[in-house]
């Protein structure tokens with residue numbers, strides 16, 4: 556696969572004030588700051604309950620410079636559709652309407668409203684930051700928690716079920732733009748958000764987002780852990796649009812090359828402490844099979 560040249564670069568303007576209520580080392584801080592730079596000031600955010608509502612805070616001491624509608628979990632896709640309709644009525648078509656939600660709020664509780672918005676062809680961007688559990692309420696397992704991970708609501712040997720593939724569910728709606736990204740690759744994320752808002756209709760970006768307290772690693776390793784997820788081939792950076800599917804950034808560079816073993820990723824985090832060896836072997840086999848399909 557051919558690498559597209561990067562022409563964009565991060566802008567200087569900040570839309571997040573210094574100092575917010577996220578934990579030290581929070582991957583969401585990188586995702587949010589980068590995405591807002593790409594979105595710019597003509598943006599309205601729609602945010603359900605999550606660590607992001609805590610990070611943003613509430614007026615008049617909010618950490619964000621952008622207007623935000625805080626909505627209920629199940630309604631994010633519908634609320635964003637309503638905000639888009641309001642912008643149409645006010646003849647403010649140039650506004651970006653952006654739903655920004657966690658993995659639990661997206662892949663479990665908000666999935667039907669997201670599906671409805673995609674099926675109706677609403678002109679919205681939906682960004683899901685995937686920290687792979689319900690973090691804000693104390694690390695409960697979600698549909699997107701990976702197999703084998705220990706949370707406060709899994710058996711002591713870890714989650715038995717597989718991680719739900721939410722980007723594939725959304726892709727089944729055949730929307731004009733869909734991408735995955737990672738907090739560890741902010742330039743790739745920036746490019747994808749820029750591209751998404753240049754396209755009409757529903758757009759979806761799923762962002763892998765390391766969380767030090769929830770995943771059990773030291774706050775200084777957020778980017779290292781995020782990179783290892785990509786370098787081991789467990790989480791892939793890609794985009795899908797009218798031109799088709801392509802790997803991007805580090806995932807594209809990995810194509811046809813040996814990847815790091817998945818244990819390099821698992822060993823960095825306490826949440827994988829109970830992973831049985833047989834499960835590790837099965838996961839490695841699955842990753843190898845998936846990558847054989849890319850080459």
Ligand SMILES: Cc1ncc(C[n+]2csc(CCOP(=O)(O)OP(=O)(O)O)c2C)c(N)n1
Nearest residue numbers: 604605606657658659660688689690691692
């Ligand atoms: C209907 C409803 N159920 C439960 C809650 C409690 N709650 C608030 S935030 C949250 C966790 C959200 O998880 P996720 O969407 O993954 O975002 P994260 O906290 O991980 O950033 C929960 C369960 C709520 N606010 N509303």
Ligand code: SF4
Nearest residue numbers: 577578581606690766
């Ligand atoms: S619990 Fe995790 S996602 Fe939530 S603010 Fe803390 S580091 Fe960020």
Ligand SMILES: [Mg+2]
Nearest residue numbers: 657658688690
């Ligand atoms: Mg979450």
